[in-house]
Every structure is written in C-alpha cells, then in structure tokens.
Amino acid sequence: MExxxxxxxxxxxxTDELEQHFRMRHQVFAERLNWTAIQRSDHxxxxxxxxxxxxxxLVTDGSxxxxxxxxxxxxxxxxLTSVFRHLMRRPFPDDGSRxxxxxxxxxxxxxxxxxxxxxxxxLLYCAVMEYALLQDLTFVSFVSSIYTVELGVSIGWKITPxxxxxxxxxKPTVAATIEVSQEALFSAxxxxxxxxxxxxxxxxxxxxxxxxxxxTDLRQVAKKGVAV
Amino acid sequence: MLSPDDxxxxxxxxxxxDSAEPLIEILGEAFGQLGFESFIVSGLPHRGVDVRPFxxxxxxxxxxxxxxxxxxxxxxxxxxxxxxxxxxPFDWCxxxxxxxxxxxxARVMNEAKDAGMPAGFCIPVHMEDGMQGCVSLAGQTVDIxxxxxxxxxxxxxxxxxxxxxxxxxxxxxxPPEITDREAExxxxxxxxxxxxxxxxxxxxxxxxxxxxxxxxARRMGTLNRTHSVAEAMRFNLIKL
Numbered sequence: 005m006e007x008x009x010x011x012x013x014x015x016x017x018x019t020d021e022l023e024q025h026f027r028m029r030h031q032v033f034a035e036r037l038n039w040t041a042i043q044r045s046d047h048x049x050x051x052x053x054x055x056x057x058x059x060x061x062l063v064t065d066g067s068x069x070x071x072x073x074x075x076x077x078x079x080x081x082x083x084l085t086s087v088f089r090h091l092m093r094r095p096f097p098d099d100g101s102r103x104x105x106x107x108x109x110x111x112x113x114x115x116x117x118x119x120x121x122x123x124x125x126x127l128l129y130c131a132v133m134e135y136a137l138l139q140d141l142t143f144v145s146f147v148s149s150i151y152t153v154e155l156g157v158s159i160g161w162k163i164t165p166x167x168x169x170x171x172x173x174x175k176p177t178v179a180a181t182i183e184v185s186q187e188a189l190f191s192a193x194x195x196x197x198x199x200x201x202x203x204x205x206x207x208x209x210x211x212x213x214x215x216x217x218x219x220t221d222l223r224q225v226a227k228k229g230v231a232v
Numbered sequence: 233m234l235s236p237d238d239x240x241x242x243x244x245x246x247x248x249x250d251s252a253e254p255l256i257e258i259l260g261e262a263f264g265q266l267g268f269e270s271f272i273v274s275g276l277p278h279r280g281v282d283v284r285p286f287x288x289x290x291x292x293x294x295x296x297x298x299x300x301x302x303x304x305x306x307x308x309x310x311x312x313x314x315x316x317x318x319x320x321p322f323d324w325c326x327x328x329x330x331x332x333x334x335x336x337x338a339r340v341m342n343e344a345k346d347a348g349m350p351a352g353f354c355i356p357v358h359m360e361d362g363m364q365g366c367v368s369l370a371g372q373t374v375d376i377x378x379x380x381x382x383x384x385x386x387x388x389x390x391x392x393x394x395x396x397x398x399x400x401x402x403x404x405x406x407p408p409e410i411t412d413r414e415a416e417x418x419x420x421x422x423x424x425x426x427x428x429x430x431x432x433x434x435x436x437x438x439x440x441x442x443x444x445x446x447x448x449a450r451r452m453g454t455l456n457r458t459h460s461v462a463e464a465m466r467f468n469l470i471k472l
Contacts, residue, residue, distance in 0.1 A: 093236065125360075150386050151319070155360055157393025160401075162247050168236045169382045176382055195400065 005070060005123055007131040011059040011208030021062055024069040026050050032110040053083060053107070057211045061131050063111070063124050071111035071124035073132060077212030078103045078145065084166075084179055088147045091179035093167030102142040102214050103181065106132055109146075126196035129159070133192055134203045136184040139213040143181040150176045160191030234265050239383045243390050252398050256291050259391055266380055268353070268371035272297075273391055276315055276364040278455060279307055285453030288395040292370075296347045300340075308336035315356035315366045321385050323373050324352040344370075353381075355388035365392055407467040408452045417444045419470045422461045 010018045029049035033039045042049055057080045063071035076082050078096060082105035085092075096103055111124040136144050145166070146152070156163050162183040169178040182188070193199065242262040249255055263271050270293060275286035283306040290297055299305075306312045314327040329337035344350070349370040357365035367388035376384075410418070420430045427445075431438045445457055454460040464470045 094240075150389055151358070153386065154357055154389040154393040154396075157247065157390055158359075158396040158400075160397050163390075165240055165243060165386065168239065168379065169386050171382070176385055178386060191397075195397075 005063055005065045005127060007127050007202045008062045008064060009059060009131075009135055009203060009208060010062055012056045012211065013208040018062070020067070021064065021069060022060065023048075025060060025062055025072050026054075028069055028112060029072065029108055029110060032113065033108065036113060049108075053081070059135075059208060059210050061128060061135065063127050063131075069112065070115065071128055072108065073106060073110075073128050074108045075104045075106055075132070075135070075144070075210055077210050078105060079212030082145075083107050084145055084147050088172075088177075088179055091147060091167050091170060091177065094165075096145070096166075097143050097164075097181060102140065104136065104139075104141055104144055104210060104213065106144045106146045106182075109148075126198055127202050129196060130189065130192050130198045131202045133182075133184065133189045134201060135210075137186065137189060138203065139210050141184050141210075141213060143184055145179065145181045147177065147179045150178045153178065153180065156182060159195040161188050234262065234380055234383055236383070238262070238265070239387060242387055246387075246390050246394050249394065250398070251402075252289055252395060255289055255391065255395065259289075259387070260291055262387060263369050263371075263384075266371075266376055266384065268369040270349070270371075271367065271369045273367050273388075273395055274365060275359075276306065276312055276366060281455060285450075286365075288365075288399055289391070293347065293349075296344070296349065299343070299347070305340045308334075309340045310334075310337045311352070311354050311368060312366065313337075315354065315364055318356060319358060321353060321355040321381060321388075324354060324368075327354070353384065355385055357389065357392045359396075367392055403467075407469065408463075410448055410451055410464070410469055414444050414448050414451075415464070415470050417441060418448065418461055418464045421445075421457055422465065422470060 008018065008021070010022065015022060026048040030042075030044065030047045033049055034043040034047075042051060044050075053076055054074070057076055059075045061073045061075070062069055078085070078100045084105055109128060111122055111128070115122045115124050132144060150169050153163055163180050164183070166179040166181065169176045171177065239262070242258060245258050246255060249258070259271065259273075271291045272287065273289040273291075274283065275288065277283050277286050282301070282304070284301050292300070300309075310327040310329040311324050313329075314322060324341075329341075331338035351372050352368060352370040353373050353376070354366055354368040357367065359365060369384070416434065417430055420433060425433065427438055427441045431441045434441075445460065448454070448460045448464075449456070452460060452463050454463050461470075
C-alpha cells in the first residue's frame with residue numbers, strides 16, 4: 005500500500021483515484037454513517053471545502069483506493085471554523101496561521117470494522133503527521149467523536165481540546181488540536197508499526213501553509229508513492 | 233462541579249506525565265471534585281484470565297482490590313461485563329443482571345456496597361485491536377449533570393490513552409524476561425508447530441509445553457499462544 009498526496013498542482017494525474025475517493029467517501033459518511041446533510045444523488049461526497057485549497061491523502065493498493073483524509077489550512081475557511089464553531093471555546097495555537105484541519109478520515113469498508121487497527125489507518129495517521137511536518141505546520145485540528153482521542157493519546161500524541169465536548173447527532177463530539185512534532189511522528193510510527201516514511205518525496209504544497217517545498221515540478225513527477 | 237478550564241487543565245497535565253504514579257493524584261483530585269472517592273483504569277480480560285496484568289492504574293481501596301482480584305470478580309461483575317455491551321458511560325446501577333439466575337453478579341454488587349462502594353460511574357473504552365478497557369469511579373452520581381458526565385468521559389479517555397502509551401513505553405524500556413526454554417517453545421509455535429509437535433521436537437511432555445506457555449503468558453501479560461508469540465517477536469526475545 006502507498007500514500008499519495010493530491011492537491012491542486014497534481015490532481016490531473018489522479019483523476020480516477022479522486023473519483024473513487026469521492027465515491028468511497030459518500031459510501032462511508034453519507035451511507036454507512038448516515039450523515040444525511042451530505043447525501044447526494046450522484047453518490048459522490050464533494051462539499052464546499054473540496055476546492056483548490058484542499059489536499060487529499062489517498063491510501064492506494066494498486067489501482068484501488070483503501071482510505072483517505074483531507075487537509076485544509078486554517079488560512080482558509082474550514083468545517084471547524086464554519087460549521088462547528090460552537091465547539092471552539094479557545095483560540096488556535098499561534099493565532100492559527102500554522103495549522104490545518106484534518107477531516108473526512110476513512111478507510112475502505114472492506115478493511116473491516118476495527119477502524120484503528122488496520123494498515124490503512126496506521127498509514128494515514130503517520131502520513132498526516134509526516135506531511136504536516138514537511139509543510140512546517142505546528143498543529144493539525146480535527147472535529148470527531150471523542151473516542152478518537154483515546155487512540156491518538158495512546159500513540160503518544162499531544163491533543164488539546166479547543167472546548168468541552170458536546171453532543172452532536174447524539175454522539176459526544178470534540179474539537180481539538182494535535183501538536184505537530186518530529187517526536188509525534190516517531191512515536192506514531194513506533195506504536196503503529198510503520199517503520200519508514202510513507203509520504204511521497206515530491207508532494208504538492210498545502211495552499212496557505214507557511215512552508216513552500218521547493219522544486220515541486222509535479223508535472224515531471226510520475227505517480228509514485230512509497231510502498232509499505 | 234468541574235469547570236471546563238479546570239478539566240482542560242487536568243487533560244493537559246495528564247498528557248505531560250511520564251510515569252503512571254502522578255496520575256493517581258491528578259485524576260483522584262479531578263474525580264474528587266465531582267464527589268468520587270476512588271477509581272480504577274484497567275483493561276478487561278477475556279473470560280477466565282486474571283485481570284491483574286491488565287490494571288493500568290489502581291486507585292481502589294487496597295482491601296477491595298485484593299478481595300476483587302483474588303476472587304476473579306471481574307468475570308461476574310455486571311459493571312465490567314456491561315463494558316462489552318456499550319460505548320456509552322453508565323451508572324453502576326444501570327449495569328443489568330438478574331439476581332435470581334445470576335447470584336455471582338449479585339454477590340459482587342452486594343460486597344462492593346459492604347465495602348463502602350454502593351454506587352459509581354463507569355466509562356467503557358473500546359480499543360482499536362478489539363480489546364476492551366474501562367475507567368470506573370466509585371461514588372454517588374445523582375448530582376452529576378450532563379456536561380460533567382461528558383467531561384468525565386473525555387478525561388477518562390485521555391487517562392486510558394496516556395496510560396496505554398506509558399505502559400507500552402515502559403515495557404519497551406524494560407522488556408519482559410523469559411527463559412531459554414520458553415523462548416525455544418515460542419520459536420517453534422511461531423513457525424506453526426502444535427503443542428504436540430513441540431513436545432516431540434524437544435523431547436518433553438505435552439503438559440510441560442502447556443506449562444511453558446502459561447508461564448510465558450504470566451510473565452508477559454499476554455492472552456494466549458498467538459499473543460505471546462507476537463509480543464516475543466516485538467521485543468526481539470525470539471528470532472526466526
């Protein structure tokens with residue numbers, strides 16, 4: 005399995021994968037988790053945040069998508085700052101300029117119900133932290149049911165709630181930030197048994213991130229991930 | 233009453249601790265503000281397995297803890313059993329059992345009452361590998377409102393997660409020790425040999441092979457043969 009980072013700059017190389025990704029997101033969130041607000045008749049989960057500012061992390065196995073996540077810099081509107089604002093009672097660290105929101109985390113339904121305990125999930129956790137480090141971010145935010153926090157903390161991540169938990173659709177839900185650090189990456193890799201880098205070497209920059217990777221002429225970069 | 237700021241401060245402190253001991257005080261104080269007198273953070277073993285290696289932080293009264301573990305109450309305790317049935321926190325009194333047909337369950341609840349722990353609140357924890365854990369607090373719950381219950385839930389998940397992290401970290405620094413013979417038995421199990429095969433190969437009785445596996449499970453806190461092999465490989469105790 006491989007992790008690919010797909011953004012505005014290189015999405016033309018990933019037309020098929022992105023199509024599969026949006027369909028699987030619909031399958032997971034709109035159908036299985038029954039998020040009625042995002043159900044669409046074309047069975048593709050694409051919302052107002054899936055624009056040029058979003059970067060998608062795709063877990064692939066050959067030509068099939070096995071999982072994914074979305075990152076959006078807090079320089080732009082995000083789910084948290086628009087839809088879930090009420091969960092935020094505290095400001096972001098560093099006035100928010102060096103953070104990104106992690107949303108739509110999923111793994112393929114065929115990977116089974118043990119959500120956190122799959123290679124797909126482990127790769128995504130490590131890839132998000134690795135890419136955040138590459139992009140010089142200091143934190144990654146998320147909105148999630150509070151159960152996620154236990155796994156994050158158990159792999160050694162420092163997770164700070166942005167406010168008290170509240171019920172959302174009957175589920176205890178919290179907004180929080182994860183501290184980005186080299187230590188957090190090592191600790192996650194160690195806990196999850198991922199013993200190597202899992203993000204492609206040439207990746208698109210996250211629009212709005214403080215750090216722009218040099219030499220990312222992605223037209224010359226073949227679709228290449230790192231096998232794990 | 234636990235103010236959101238106090239609660240977030242507890243969460244911050246829990247994550248900064250590099251050993252389990254200080255968590256007894258930090259958590260005890262926070263839970264105490266809501267009227268809880270004692271608590272425990274523990275994994276829950278499968279039927280018939282000793283709970284003691286699964287306990288990550290014991291804040292129970294010592295007498296009760298000894299009594300409970302010596303009698304293997306975890307397998308008949310309705311509160312512990314209910315953790316396998318729900319993801320939501322619950323009051324001890326809402327853990328279902330039928331005293332008529334399940335006197336063992338009634339006995340645990342009655343003896344807890346006699347030990348000064350008539351009521352409490354339990355937060356189940358479901359881990360990614362399918363294992364179960366819980367954070368259980370002893371004390372009256374009638375005055376605890378909805379917001380505080382949500383906050384307790386969150387604090388419990390932080391405590392459990394941090395303790396899991398610390399436990400893994402500690403065992404990495406101090407890997408379990410096994411004997412040469414135990415390593416040999418595990419090595420053959422790792423390449424797919426049955427207990428009878430291993431007995432033949434090593435020229436020992438089947439009973440002795442089983443004894444070695446039980447001994448390894450006790451040393452490593454593992455659940456079964458496969459779990460022991462996996463842990464032994466993780467700690468480099470056996471090489472194939």
